[in-house]
Amino acid sequence: MIRWIIIAVLAIGVTGTAFWGYQEHQxxxxxxIQAENTYQRSFHELSYHVDLLHDKIGSxxxxxxxxxxxxxMVDIWRLTSEALSNVGQLPLGLLPFNKTEEFLSNIxxxxxxxxxxxxxxEPLSEEETNSFEELYQQSGDIKDELRQVQHVVLDNNLRWMxxxxxxxxxxxxxxxxxxxxxxxxxxxxxxxxxxxxxxPIVGTSSQDxxxxxxxxxxISEEQAREKGKEILDVKDAEKLHVTKSGxxxxxxxxxxxxxxxxxxxxxxxxxxxxxxxTVLVKRQIKDKQISLNEGMEKxxxxxxxxxxxxxxxxLSSQYDNIGVYSFLYNQGGVRVYSDALEIKVALDTGDIxxxxxxxxxxxxxxxxxxxxxxxxxxxxxxVNQKVEIQESFLAVIDNDLGEEVLTYExxxxxxxxxxxxxxxxxxxxxxxxEKLDGAEANYAANS
Amino acid sequence: MKYKKFLFFIMIPIxxxxxxxxxxxxxxxxxxxxxxxxxxxxxxxxxxxxxLQYLGFYNGKIDGVFGWGTYWxxxxxxxxxxxxxxxxxxxxxxxxxxxxxxxxxQYVKEQLNQGNKFTHYGGTDNKNQTNQGGGEGDQxxxxxxxxxxxxxxxxxxxxxxxxxxxxxxxxxxxxxxxVGQVAVxxxxxxxxESPTFPNNASGVIFEPRAFTAVADGQIWLTPNETAKEAVLxxxxxxxPTGNALYYFNPDTATSSWIWxxxxxxxxxxxxxxx
Numbered sequence: 001m002i003r004w005i006i007i008a009v010l011a012i013g014v015t016g017t018a019f020w021g022y023q024e025h026q027x028x029x030x031x032x033i034q035a036e037n038t039y040q041r042s043f044h045e046l047s048y049h050v051d052l053l054h055d056k057i058g059s060x061x062x063x064x065x066x067x068x069x070x071x072x073m074v075d076i077w078r079l080t081s082e083a084l085s086n087v088g089q090l091p092l093g094l095l096p097f098n099k100t101e102e103f104l105s106n107i108x109x110x111x112x113x114x115x116x117x118x119x120x121x122e123p124l125s126e127e128e129t130n131s132f133e134e135l136y137q138q139s140g141d142i143k144d145e146l147r148q149v150q151h152v153v154l155d156n157n158l159r160w161m162x163x164x165x166x167x168x169x170x171x172x173x174x175x176x177x178x179x180x181x182x183x184x185x186x187x188x189x190x191x192x193x194x195x196x197x198x199x200p201i202v203g204t205s206s207q208d209x210x211x212x213x214x215x216x217x218x219i220s221e222e223q224a225r226e227k228g229k230e231i232l233d234v235k236d237a238e239k240l241h242v243t244k245s246g247x248x249x250x251x252x253x254x255x256x257x258x259x260x261x262x263x264x265x266x267x268x269x270x271x272x273x274x275x276x277x278t279v280l281v282k283r284q285i286k287d288k289q290i291s292l293n294e295g296m297e298k299x300x301x302x303x304x305x306x307x308x309x310x311x312x313x314x315l316s317s318q319y320d321n322i323g324v325y326s327f328l329y330n331q332g333g334v335r336v337y338s339d340a341l342e343i344k345v346a347l348d349t350g351d352i353x354x355x356x357x358x359x360x361x362x363x364x365x366x367x368x369x370x371x372x373x374x375x376x377x378x379x380x381x382x383v384n385q386k387v388e389i390q391e392s393f394l395a396v397i398d399n400d401l402g403e404e405v406l407t408y409e410x411x412x413x414x415x416x417x418x419x420x421x422x423x424x425x426x427x428x429x430x431x432x433x434e435k436l437d438g439a440e441a442n443y444a445a446n447s
Numbered sequence: 448m449k450y451k452k453f454l455f456f457i458m459i460p461i462x463x464x465x466x467x468x469x470x471x472x473x474x475x476x477x478x479x480x481x482x483x484x485x486x487x488x489x490x491x492x493x494x495x496x497x498x499l500q501y502l503g504f505y506n507g508k509i510d511g512v513f514g515w516g517t518y519w520x521x522x523x524x525x526x527x528x529x530x531x532x533x534x535x536x537x538x539x540x541x542x543x544x545x546x547x548x549x550x551x552x553q554y555v556k557e558q559l560n561q562g563n564k565f566t567h568y569g570g571t572d573n574k575n576q577t578n579q580g581g582g583e584g585d586q587x588x589x590x591x592x593x594x595x596x597x598x599x600x601x602x603x604x605x606x607x608x609x610x611x612x613x614x615x616x617x618x619x620x621x622x623x624x625x626v627g628q629v630a631v632x633x634x635x636x637x638x639x640e641s642p643t644f645p646n647n648a649s650g651v652i653f654e655p656r657a658f659t660a661v662a663d664g665q666i667w668l669t670p671n672e673t674a675k676e677a678v679l680x681x682x683x684x685x686x687p688t689g690n691a692l693y694y695f696n697p698d699t700a701t702s703s704w705i706w707x708x709x710x711x712x713x714x715x716x717x718x719x720x721x
Contacts, residue, residue, distance in 0.1 A: 039655075081646075088645040091655035098643045105642030164656065248709030248721040249689050255712055257626065266626035266687060266714075278687050280680065282625035282673075291481030293535070316486035317599045322676075323486075324683050342684045356685045390519060416507060418515035439512040440600045 032161060039090060039160035043153070046086035047146045053079045053107070054139040061129075061136060066119030073115035080108035091164040097182055099189045100142065107135055113401060141188050149181030211251050213339075213364030216273030221254065224269050228256035231276055231306075232265040233351075244271075253277065270361070276306065279355040285321045286348040292316055295323035295345040302343060302352050303327065308360070314340070321347045329360065331367060334394040338363040338404065369396065369406060372425035379408040379423040382430055387412035387419055397422055399431045407431055477545035483536035487513045488599060495536055497555050498548040499524060501569040509555060509567060510597035559596055601682045608648055610670075612678040615652045617670035618660030620717070627715035628674055630688045632681035634719065637692055644692075688712070691719035 053076060060072045084104050087097065110131075114124065124132065152158065156177070163178045219227070221242055229237040239260075245253045245268075252271040258264065263283035269276055290298075296316055303311050311327040312335065318324075322344060329339035344354035372379075372394070380389060387410075395409040407422040422431040483491050492513045499505035504527075505520035518534050525532045528543055536544070549569065558565040558577060566576040600606060612632055620631040638644035638651045645651050653661060660666045688694070694717040695705045708720035 085645060085650070088650055088654050101643035109642070243712065245689065245712045246710040246720075248691075248711040251689075253689065253712075255687075255714075257624075259624065264625055266624075268687065268689070277689075278685060280626055280629060280685060280687065282676075291483070292487040293482035293484045296484070316484060317601075318486055318488045319599055319679060326684075340684075344680070344683075354680065354685060356683075358686060359684070390522070413519060416516060418519070436515055437600075437602065439510070439514040439597045440606055441510070441597050 036159055036161050039164075042086045042089040043160065044150065046083055046090070047143075047150045049079050049083040049086060050139065050143050050146055053083065054136070054143045057107075057132070057136045057139055061133060066123070069119050069124075070115050073111040077108050077111040077115060080104045080111070084108075091160065092182065097186055099186050103138070103142070103189045107139070110135070116400065138189070142185055145181065145185045145188060149178060149185075152177050152181065211270075211362050213361040214251070214270055214273050214275055216275075218272050219254075219269075219274040223274065224254040224256065224271075227269060227274050227276075228254075228258075228267060231267060231279060232256065232258055232281065234258050234265070275357070275361055276355060277358050277361060279352070281351070281353045283346075283353075285346050288321045288347045290347050290350050292318045292323045292347070295347055295350065296325055298345050298350045298352065299323075299325045299327075299343040302355070303341075308341065308357070311341070318347070322353065323347050329364060331369060331396075334369050334396055334406070335409075336363075336367070336396045338396070338398055367396065367404070370426070372406060372408070374425060374428050376408055379425065379428060380410070382423045382428045383410055383412065383421055384414070387414045387421065394425065395422065397431065399424075405431060477550070478536075478541045480538075482538075483513060483541075485513050485515075485518050485534060486599065491536075492517070493555060493559070494550050494552070495521070495544070497550050497567045498544045500567045501548040501550070502544075503568065508596070509559070509565070511559075512597040512599055514597075562596065601679070604682055609675060609678050609682070611652065612648055612681075613670040613674040614666050614668070615658060615660060616677055617674040618665035618668055619658055620715075621668075621671075621674065623715040623717065625673060625677060626687050627717060628677035629680045629685055630691070630714050630717070630719060631694065632678045633686040633688050634691050634694055636681055637686070637688070637690055641692055687714060688719040690721070692721055694719045 056072060056076045056079065060069060060076065063069045063072060084101060087101055087104075114128070158178055160178065166179065221244070225237050225240055225242050228234070228240050228242065232240070234240060239258060241257045243255050245255065254269045254271060255266070256269065257266045263281055265279075265281045267276055267279045296313060300311075300313075308327075310330045312330045313325060314328045314335070315326040316323060325343045325345065327341055327343065329336045339360050341355065341357040341360040343352060345351070346353050376392060380392075383389060389410045389412040391411040393409040395407050396404050397407055397409075399405050406425045408425050410421045410423070412419050412421060418436045420432075420434045420436055422433075423429070424431050478491050478494060481487075481491060483495055488511055490511070493509060493511045495513070496505055496507070496509045496511070496517055499517070499520045500509060502524065504524045505517060507514075507516035507520075521536060521540070522532050522534045524544070525534075525540060528547070530540060530543065551567065555565075555567055563577050568576065598606065600609070612635060615635060616628050616632050620628045623631070635648060635651055639646060639648055645654060652658065652666070656662065658666070689711050691711050693705060693708055695702075696716050697718055698716070700706070705720075710718055710720045712719055
């Protein structure tokens with residue numbers, strides 16, 4: 001009797017487990033298919049977008065008037081961003097595909113820049129047309145490669161999940177058609193990048209230049225250590241850990257770090273001239289003793305001490321017991337936005353917790369600032385009439401094309417919002433309009 | 448209680464009259480001694496906003512963050528009262544404000560704590576200035592002691608963006624020194640800037656196979672304050688990596704490709720490269 005009961009219980013147990021296992025399996029499959037479908041969608045969209053991109057560039061080549069060319073350029077620009085977003089959703093993380101992404105983004109930059117300029121007044125130069133034709137060829141090659149991969153994928157029912165697994169396990173020798181296909185695309189593009197170097201397609205961003213604000217003699221590791229001891233406020237220089245930057249650095253630096261049980265500190269010092277680029281101190285901050293305003297004075301003293309001259313406060317914000325201040329360089333009454341630096345002050349003791357002067361050191365130089373050719377009142381005319389202008393300055397900013405331009409800067413109100421508006425001081429062009437915020441409802445406190 | 452409130456409302460006009468008539472000796476409690484400047488947060492800012500609103504200069508929310516709205520209100524006040532217009536609440540400005548306006552601290556604090564929508568205009572009954580809602584009587588204990596209902600955020604970022612980044616940093620680098628955490632946040636932001644990566648933070652973070660913490664779910668651990676502070680530093684411009692786009696742990700990296708990238712430096716366990 002008991003034997004039968006045991007058998008019955010076991011039988012129920014086995015059936016139950018089998019059923020449960022089957023359900024788990026089903027669920028896992030459902031999730032896998034879902035993930036696979038997302039990948040498939042991104043991949044097929046990518047091939048489609050690149051194909052369309054190629055066609056659009058083709059038709060743009062045949063266009064003559066700015067009227068039809070500008071919208072076409074905008075369309076191409078949109079497609080490059082769609083294609084890039086598709087790439088971003090594919091599990092290619094560790095597969096080198098960045099040359100292709102760079103290529104797409106270069107097409108985007110080029111078409112954006114031409115789209116925003118008045119092509120009737122300033123048509124495409126011969127050089128630009130040539131590079132545009134080259135782009136047409138190259139995007140055609142990429143399109144072909146991608147369509148080929150797509151064909152194989154469809155034909156053989158290939159799964160992106162397998163790509164993911166292959167990449168995750170680091171089995172690079174695995175014969176994986178998708179991986180191979182993408183590597184071929186990447187190789188194709190790599191071949192172009194050299195021929196494109198001199199063409200106007202490769203945009204020069206304002207970040208991509210040598211450091212201008214750095215001068216002076218090279219300093220030795222010992223000197224760096226001394227300087228680190230002073231800036232990080234450490235008694236024993238021997239406790240500082242100093243290393244030199246590697247080959248990939250934009251500029252050779254010494255990295256200096258320090259740690260005891262009260263604080264940890266880190267800084268980067270340029271080898272040439274020993275300028276501090278980054279300083280960061282982390283310690284427990286006690287109750288607030290000094291105001292944001294007093295903190296600003298501390299920050300100003302610090303700037304004066306390290307010979308950052310003619311800096312004016314641009315922004316200040318308090319985060320708990322820390323004040324963060326942003327300063328701009330002021331050259332003869334003109335504020336220069338690219339020469340900015342930030343300082344972090346602890347509002348308990350007034351110590352400096354951090355400095356970042358990368359932008360400043362990269363861009364700072366004495367500029368030849370021209371006299372504005374239009375008056376402030378003329379510039380005000382160019383501002384939307386609904387904006388009530390409250391404050392005005394002269395400022396040098398980087399415009400959309402990454403060039404430095406002299407502008408009138410206006411702070412104004414429209415409705416409850418505050419705007420910062422830049423009007424070119426030479427031709428009255430509206431260079432930039434920003435809505436300013438900076439505070440947000442505290443969701444954590446209101447919930 | 449009712450009697451008290453009644454007395455209170457009677458007192459306000461009387462107080463106003465006496466204030467104007469007699470030019471009182473310095474007001475009993477008005478502001479601390481600090482100079483209040485744009486970007487500040489806290490009780491003094493709440494008082495400043497309430498007083499400016501009392502006089503009709505400030506129409507925004509009384510939230511304890513000295514933002515642009517407060518700045519313009521203060522400048523208008525300084526203009527109307529013939530003072531130097533600098534947008535800073537220094538001693539003379541605070542004295543003038545305290546003389547000219549009334550601050551019903553108890554009422555304001557109560558409303559803030561309850562999360563009500565309310566205003567603090569002079570000459571209007573407080574009862575008509577409250578719009579129950581939001582808080583639903585939940586006298587939330589987790590409201591910060593300052594009573595602030597807003598916080599400063601870097602231009603263009605929300606607290607939620609910061610939280611998401613902090614999640615990623617905590618998942619990726621919680622065992623790293625503080626600089627190492629700032630560095631990881633900086634790499635994410637550098638990728639957002641870079642043309643070869645998605646152009647927003649969530650796109651970069653959730654790019655398949657980009658971060659191990661995302662793949663194995665560690666990103667959903669609750670980040671600590673250090674991770675948040677690191678993210679805030681990175682957003683405010685600190686980049687200890689020197690424009691790095693990749694980093695890897697040399698002990699566990701599986702891809703040989705990553706070794707071919709030009710290396711910038713090592714911070715903690717991570718090597719940062721272009």
